[in-house]
Amino acid sequence: MPERTNDFGHYGAQGIKGSEAVARQLDNLAGYITTPITARRGLLARLNYLTRSNHARQAARAAGLTVTDRTIKAWLTGKRRPSRASLEQIETTYRTVRRQNVARYLLRRLNNGGGTRVEIHPFNQSQVDGRFQRVLKYRSLNIRQWDTIIRAWAAKDTGALDNAWVDAIVDLGSQWGQYEYVSAVGFAA
Known part of the structure; x- marks a missing residue:
């Protein structure tokens, strides 16, 4: 079983934590007021x-x-x-x-009908030397229970959100550690 990533980007990989990508998508779904507050x-x-x-x-x-x-x-x-x-x-x-x-x-909405399908796009390896590149592919996963993810997002608890994301992607099997950092995560509610 892989361990959590400690030194992401050491060889030039580019991406963000999956939990941060999930938070961004949830923010998009929240539908904030788009007019700037300065107006x-x-x-x-x-x-x-x-x-x-x-x-x-x-x-x-x-x-x-x-x-x-x-x-x-x-x-x-x-x-x-x-x-x-x-x-x-x-x-x-x-x-x-x-x-x-x-x-x-x-x-x-996300728990309805047995969960929601999440698309996981791997991190960018274009700047990584060929001998250090991994074979990564687009993956999808059905997250059935969103309770801990939503609770952590609503509380702005990034640590709990990161742990909840890792708990969800463990369902990818032995390669889950390759998707702790991603280029994008997509889902709809």
């Missing part, structure tokens, strides 16, 4: 999302939004403009709350 429309959309109900305001406070209701009202009416630090805080809080809200939906 008035993007700021208003995020603030409305975070303050539309008492439950949303509580979730925003729990996720780290520390400004007062008076300040938020001034931002919404356009009387004041948030500082750069406040914009970063709003964006971080928005993404955290959005992840938590979408996690239940994604979990239900």
Whole structure:
């Protein structure tokens, strides 16, 4: 059984951790607001999302939004403009709350019908000397239980997400270690 990769890229291979690729795909599926927060429309959309109900305001406070209701009202009416630090805080809080809200939906969709087929594209070896290259191919895998992956993604726990990804790819058999780092991971919900 292979061990975890300790020195990826030593011979010139290029790629990202599979767990990071999964997180990126889940972020794409989460459907964040695409208008930048620096634009008035993007700021208003995020603030409305975070303050539309008492439950949303509580979730925003729990996720780290520390400004007062008076300040938020001034931002919404356009009387004041948030500082750069406040914009970063709003964006971080928005993404955290959005992840938590979408996690239940994604979990239900990804676990539906016995799991979801995941396409795993191997890392790029074009810069690796021929004598050190491995024979890698595109693989697909049906992940039946997404609970730990989604929970780790929603909590932004990269360590737990990495462990959950490795637990999932062990089903590839003895070659699972070759797919700890990838160029892309694809799936749909």
